[in-house]
Amino acid sequence: MPCKFCKDKPVITLTNNNVNLCRSCFVRYFERKALKTVSKYSLINDNEVIGIACSGGKDSFSVLHIVNLLAEKRKNIKIKIIAIDEGIKTYRDLEFLKKYCKENNLELHTYSFEKEFGITLDEIVKKLKLKPCSACGVLRRFLLNSKARELKVDKLVTGHNLDDEAQTIIMNNFRGTLERSARLGPITGVKKDKRFIPRIKPLYFLTEKEVAVYAFIKKFPIDFNECPNSKISYRSDVRKLINSFEEKHQGTKHAIINSFLEELPLLKKQFQTSVIKSCSICEEPCSSEICKVCGFINKIKTVK
Ligand code: SF4
Ligand code: ZN
Secondary structure, X not given: OOOOOXXXXXEEEOOOOOOEEEHHHHHHHHHHHHHHHHHHOOOOOOOOEEEEEOOXXXXXHHHHHHHHHHHHHHOOOEEEEEEEEOOOOOOOOOHHHHHHHHHOOOOEEEEEHHHHHOOOHHHHHHHHOOOHHHXXXXXXXXXXXXXXXXXXXXXXXXXXXXXXXXXXXXXXXXXXXXXXXXXXXXXXXXXXXXXXXXXXXOOOOOOHHHHHHHHHHHOOOOOOOOOOOHHHOHHHHHHHHHHHHHHHOOOHHHHHHHHHHHHHHHHHHHOOOOOOEEOOOOOOEEOOOOOHHHHHHHHHHHOO
16 A cells, blocks of 8 residues: 555554655655654753653654754753663673764763763662662663753753653553552653653654654664663563563554543553652652662662
8 A cells, every 4th residue: 555645665564553655755654743743742842951862762852853843943941961881791882872972062961870970870780689670760860861951951852752652651550559650641751840850752642663763764873783681671571571572462652641641640540659868878859758869879889
């Protein structure tokens, strides 16, 4: 079947409605959909400083391009790119991203676990015998939030797509951690606390496949290296499960997101009363006496 709009050769079939699109109609569809998410949920407003968390992968390059399109149109949005090197052997390589930012005159700030915490992720995992992704997620979120605040960023853009969000929703259901789901959605957060920089997700309604096709068409200089830890993660199991369901029952991923968005106001209401404390060591916001990051650092000091 040719492209629905111009009868040209198709490059993709959209999974939620079986529509075929050619290269240029798909690019238009993708950019419109991302920009519609930005305007519908008021993700980016005039005169804001927007931080973009970039890993150098397809999602972050795509979202960077979308926010850049918006900044070129509006002229009153400032962009600061934040990249984190976790210290994973054979993986994180920020060279493509650095070159791209230099060529496109984009302000890039890079940080590493090694410099900020005095230890790489590989060393933490080895020392504490932890699951890499849980430690990585906690430390990266902490760094992104504290550095975004230091850089006086109003909102932090992430490249999360529809597949990522559907996986996180199911992971929270399977693990019984519904409180975490209350923080999800196109803009994160349950309660306003000026120490938390809101995270926004312009690619929220675009699938992983759509982002991959967009990044391919746009020829972004992507680092195709896959993290060696991704295969052993809980997320990877949930991802396989959802993908196999989607294959048999088309539209499953969109249905997970749509039903979640209907429940989200209730979840937010339910978990609004949970108290945000300050970590007694680093004073960052957290839910217990000591934040998870300081918990890790304390453990590292005691383990030989
Ligand atoms: Fe970190 Fe896990 Fe992602 Fe690797 S797969 S970058 S360890 S969260
Ligand atoms: Zn702390």
